[in-house]
Amino acid sequence: MRPTRLRPALRDRLRPCLAALALLTASAGAVLAQAMPAFAATTTLYVAPNGTGTACSAGQPCSLTQAKTNVRAINNSMTSDITVELADGTYRLSAPLTFTSADSGTGGYTVTWKAALGAHPVITGAQQATGWTLHDSAKNIWQASVGTGFDTRQLYVNGMQATRARASLNRSDLTATTSGYTFTSSALSYLNSLANPGRTEIHGIGSFTDRYAPVSGISNGTITMSQPSWDDNTFGYDTLTSPFRAGPLYIENAYELLDTAGEWYLDTGTGTLYYKPLPGQDMSTADVEVPELQSLLDVGGSYGSPATHITFSGLQFSGTSWLRPGTDGYASQQTGAYLRGTWDRPSDALTSCQSGCPLFEATRPHWDQMPAAVQVSAADHITFTGNRFTQLGQVGLGIGNDANAHATGVGLGADTVTATGNVFTQDAGGGIVVGGLQADAHHPSDSRMTNQNITVSNNLIHDVALDYRDMSSILLTYVNGATVSHNEVYNLPYSGMTIGYGWGTNDPGGSQDYVNRGLYNYQPVYTTATTAANNHVTDNYIHDIMQQMNDGGCMYTLSASPGSTFERNYCHTNNNYMGFYHDEGSRNFTDTNNVFRDTGRWANQNGSSTNNTGALTLxxxxxxxxxxxxxxxxxxNVVSGTVVVADGNWPSGARTVMDNAGIQPLYRPLTTDPVTAPYSAYSSTPAFTGQSGGRFTITDAGADIWGAGGQHDDAYGTVYLPGAAVDGTSVTTRVDNVDSSNGWAKAGVVLRNSLTGSGSSPGYAVAVATPGHGVCFQWDSTADGYLDQMTCTASTVKAPVWVRLTRTATQVSAFYSTDGATFTQIGSAVTLPSMAATQDAGLIHTAHGTTVGSAAFSNLRIVTTPFKAYSSVPAAVGQTQGVTSLTNAGIDTWAAGTTRDDDYSSAYQPGAAGTSSTVIVHVDSQDKTNDWGKAGLMLRNDITGTASSTGYVVLAATPGKGVSLQWDSDSDGYLDTNTTKTGSAAIAPVWLRLVRSGTSVTGSYSANGTTWTTVGTATLTGANSSEDAGVFFTAHGGSPGTANFSQFSVN
Known part of the structure; x- marks a missing residue:
């Protein structure tokens, strides 16, 4: 088997993430480690992509399937855990791996399948397409032979999902009939000439459904659709022919439609794959993955003999394609439910049943469910930790789904299943789906079918539901006792999280709405409650959602769920859709201490006179x-204590929720990216360093950093800016968390001549937070490369805490702060012998001992006088060798209507801009996080006065909107007025200039710094005679980005 050639960015991301998992699970003291009886040994089997034989030893690793066989030979009466350790590389499956009771842990012990230390094993159902040749030079279409006998609906190039060849259709050019469409517009005449119309599909995006219908044939202006998919897609609600919102409509999957870079087509008859590369893609080196399997892991036994006590850690699951839509269509009904098969329907359904009808209600109890790539049913004590679910043609992880969505044919029955610290991205379907839809899901005929005690926590889910846009990041249908906590989800087409199913139809007494619609002619009116109860959705960070669909919100619910809560969740930026959306039949939810920023209606109920929505406590x-x-x-309903924050000045309670929502510091190493430029990483002991925007993590098992009393330890991990510290430099950070692996574990900031010179380089000082000894200032007084002197605060000073080192000539001073504004000095300034004129500066961590520990940091600021640094969101501000880098995931700097944002990071000079000043900078580069990302110059009375300080004006380069001059016209502390110039030169790299004359500020841009184009003139309100002046950046949209600046000047 041939290893996958991952694109460098993806390969580099996986390696440290999985190494982090190995570090975190390396010792019994690590939080994520599996508990085991004292003195128990672990049996370890070793596998490799090219493993052979039956030994499964370190010297002679075996295959995955052989390891499964060996586990079954030794797990009957376990007296210790069994670990199957996967070596680095790509494991290409020819069939899914099935884990039943025979593969389970016994005696309370666990069988763990995990990555080897530092490895990033990829379990995939895809083949790699190689041997690319140019097929059509005029159109730049390439081809590769991939063989016959299979089909796929997805293709992944360099880790990203490519687009099936398609063309947009104008709905007005089509007339729906009982058998398909007719078209009269000459613009569609090319469809008559498609060589293989039977391979095509019609794809329509509605309000809350995303539908696919296969085509049977096209000729003479008539599109004949395949049945029964056409009938299934054209009656009910939000149908293909009468969507509640007429979103895009496409015809897909024909070679003739291959006309846009990034598109592909597979000719299954010849086994030829065609692809039109994106700019910059080199087909001789591109990693092109062609999915062949429809699932990867099928975990489940029977209700009497379930799969149990199995853990999967540090693995990547990739390379699946769910094929049913290609034959049966995907008659979406919402969040992965779909209709298939032949059903009675009115003869005039195209007019009489486009918003429901009695015959459609006959289908409702029988909807199928999209299967997941990794499936768990009839199982208990199954754990997924630190894995990556990516490049999957469906849902990533399905837990307790219906039998029709489980390859073993046994559904439901998931108990004590945990998904923690995983990443879901670039998947065609949603991230995680827990529970089923049909009768046994909500009123199980066997109590063992009940889905219960499910934990979904600290997962990162973004850029999923790429093909099936009707899905959320996390869906819980009928579940009892689930906890969904501390997840971060973003870049989603539809709702953030969905809890509940059934529209209240299966709750006790049913729903009068559905009595009226005729549902209960086809199913009973239940007198007992469903299994949905006691589910808790807490501390999640949800943002940048509802990007393509509508009729959704941050947190969406259906039906009754007694004892269920939404607490301390933070949601922002959802295209003005709902915060809470308690849809039909939602009852018995308690919503407390949640924060909604830049959303539409913050709380909405669908409460008609004949449904049961209500009994909600907010x-x-x-x-x-x-x-x-x-x-x-x-x-x-009970509604009380709502606080409306119209001016952006969030109360401390709301700020606490906002700060704590999302992935907890301990788990960030499992979900962060590798450290990126301009920052470097180094470790003198095995360590993982990670970065997510303005947040950093360091994980290691370093012995210590101390050299007094005969001790000579200098074992640490560090993230730093090389050569950033000179006379006048300060390095500051917020230590968000430091594991209490040892009372002397240390996390903070460092200055050193060379941070790669462990045990030797002098000029060495740190300011570090410890779990048990306060914040300590430690330094090397003898220039031998070891810290040997220290002074500490009281032991009550603990993380989260700000720490700072400031260099003045050859002296260094240390400080700490509890609020990031007022700093207290620790001891006195000290002179460091042999301090270099230019030093490295950054973050440092040591676990102090052999137990793995982790530290989380935010707001790293490395600046040199006369500059200061500030950020209103977690950010990194760094200056080195004349370049200033700003990194953050800020939402925006703008106020319009109820939207009021002032999220940015800045390096600035206090009071530098008087009434007659010129401020210039070169924007070297800017990540395209959003067309309205902003990087440029800022003038303000007080740049640290977020959402309040006046005299506020910026001139910003943007990736897609030109150069924009924006200012605060009403003195409320928010930008609200703008003028913008576009053009080929109005994008980074670009020079920007602000000229202040009294209360007038004129903004201009230039390609060369000599010839300037005026953008406009702003009139400052409430401006001081001297204002702060600096560079600023906001990513706009909540996704991390970086901007780099040089040649800043104030005259």
């Missing part, structure tokens, strides 16, 4: 939009 929530239709006392 208390002590914060919102920037006061709109809601849920009122206290109405329909049994």
């Amino acid at each position: 208390t002590d929530n914060w919102t920037s939009n006061n709109s809601t239709n849920i009122t206290n006392g109405s329909r049994g």
Whole structure:
């Protein structure tokens, strides 16, 4: 088998993430380690991509399937855990791996399948397409032979999903019939000439459904659709022919439609794959993955003999394609439910059943469920930790789904299943789906079918539901006792998280709405509650959602769920859709201490006179939009303590929720990227360093950094800016968390001549937070390369805490702060012998001992006088060798309507811009996080006065909107007025200039720094005679990005 040639960015990301997992699980003291009885040994089997034989030893590793065989030979009466260690490389499967009771842990012990230390094993159902040749030079279409006998609906190039060849259709050019479409527009005449129309599909995006319908043939202006898919897709709600919102409509999957870079087509008859590369893609080196399998892992036994006590850690699951839509269509009904098969329907369904009808209700109890690539049913004590689910043609992880969505044919019955610290991205379907849809899911005929005690925590889910846009990041249908906590989800087409299913139809007494619609002619009115209860959604960070669909929100619910709560979740930027969306039948939810920023109606209920929506409790929530239709006392609802924050000045309670939502510091190493430029990473002991925007993590098992009393330890991990520290430099960070692996574990900031010179380089000083000894200032007083002197605060000073080192000539001073604004000096300034004129500066961590520990940092600021650094969001600000780098995931700097954002990071000179000043900078580069990302110059009375300080004006380069002059016209501390110039030169790299004359500020840009184009003139309100001046950056949209600047000047 041939290893996958991952694109460098993806390969580099995987390696440190999985190494981090190995480090975190390396000792019994690590939080993520599996508990085991004292003195128990672990049996380890070793596998490799090219493993052979039956030994499964370190010297002679075996295959995955052989390891499964060996586990079955020794797991009958376990007295210790069994570990199957996967070596680095790509494991290409010819069939899914099935784990049943025979593969399980016994006696309370666990069988763990995990990555070897530093390895990044990829389990894939794809083949790699190689041997590319140019097929059509005029169109730049390439081809490769991939063989016959299979089909695929997805293709992945360099880790990213490519687009099937397609063309947009104008709905007005088509007339729907009972058998398909007719078209009269000459613009569609090319469809008559498609060589293989039977391979094509019609794809329509509606309001809350995303539908696919295969084509049977096209001729003489008629598109004949395959049945019964056409009938299934054209009656009910939000149909293909009458969507509630007429979104895009495409015809897909024909070679003749291959006309846009990034598109592909597979000719299954000849086994030829065609691809039109994106600019910059080299087909001789591109990693092109062609999925062949429909699932990878099928975990499940029977209700009497379930799969149990199995853990999967540090693995990548990739390379699947769910093929049913190509034959049966995908008659989407919402969040992965779909209709298939032949059903009675009205003869005039195209007119009478486009918003429901009695015959459509006959289908509702029988909807199927999209299967996942990794499936778990009839199983308990199954754990997924630190894995990566990517390049999958469906849902990533399915837990307790219906039998029709499980390859073993046994569904439901998931108990004590945990998914923690995983990443889901570049998947065609949603991230995680827990629970089923059909009768046994909500009223199980066997109590062992009940899905219960599920934990979904600290996962990063983004850029999923790429093909099936009707899906959320996480869906819980009928589940009892689930916890969904501390996940971060973003870049989603539809709702953030969805809890519940059934529209209230299966709750006790049913729904009068569905009595009226005729549902209960086809299913019973239940008198007992469903299994949905006691589910808790807490501390999640949800942002940048609802990007393509509508009729959704941050947190979407259906049906009753007694004892269920939404607490301390933070959601922002959802295209003005709902915060809470309690849809039909939602009851018995308690929503407390949640924060909604830049959303539409913060709380919404779908409460008609004949459905059961109500009995909702909403208390002590914060919102920037006061709109809601849920009122206290109405329909049994309780609403109290809502705080509307109209000016962006969030109260401390809301800030605490915002700061704590999302992935916890301990788990960030499992979900962060590798450290990126301009920062470097080094470790003198095995360590993992990671970065996510303005946040950093360091994980290691370093003995210590101390050299006094005969001790000579200098074992650490570091993230740093080479050569950044000179006379006048300060390095500051917030230590968000440091593991209490040892009371003397240390995490903070460092100055050193060379941070790669462990045990030798002098000029060495740190300011570090410890779990048990306060914040300590330690330094090397003898220039031998070891710290040997220290002074500490009281032991009560602990993380989260800010720490700072400031260099003045050859002296260094240390400080700490609890709020990031007021700093207290630790001891006195000290002179460091042999200090170099230019030093490295950055972050440092040592676990102090053999137990693995981790530290999390934010707001790293390395600047040199006269500059200071500030950020209103977690960010990194660094200056080295004349270049200033700003990194953050800021939402925006703009106020319009109820949207009021002032998220940025800045390097600035206090009071530098008087009433007659010129400020110039060169924007060297800017990541394209969003067309409205902003990088440029800022003038403000006080740059640290976020959302309040006046005299506020910026001139910003953007990736897609030109150069924009924006200012605060009403003195409320927010930018609200702008003028913009576009053009080929109005994008980084670009020179920017602000000229202040009294209260007027004129903005200009230049390609060469000599010839300037005026953007416009702003009139400052409330401006001081001297203002702060500097560079600023906001990523705009919540995805991390970086901008680099040089040649800043104030005259």
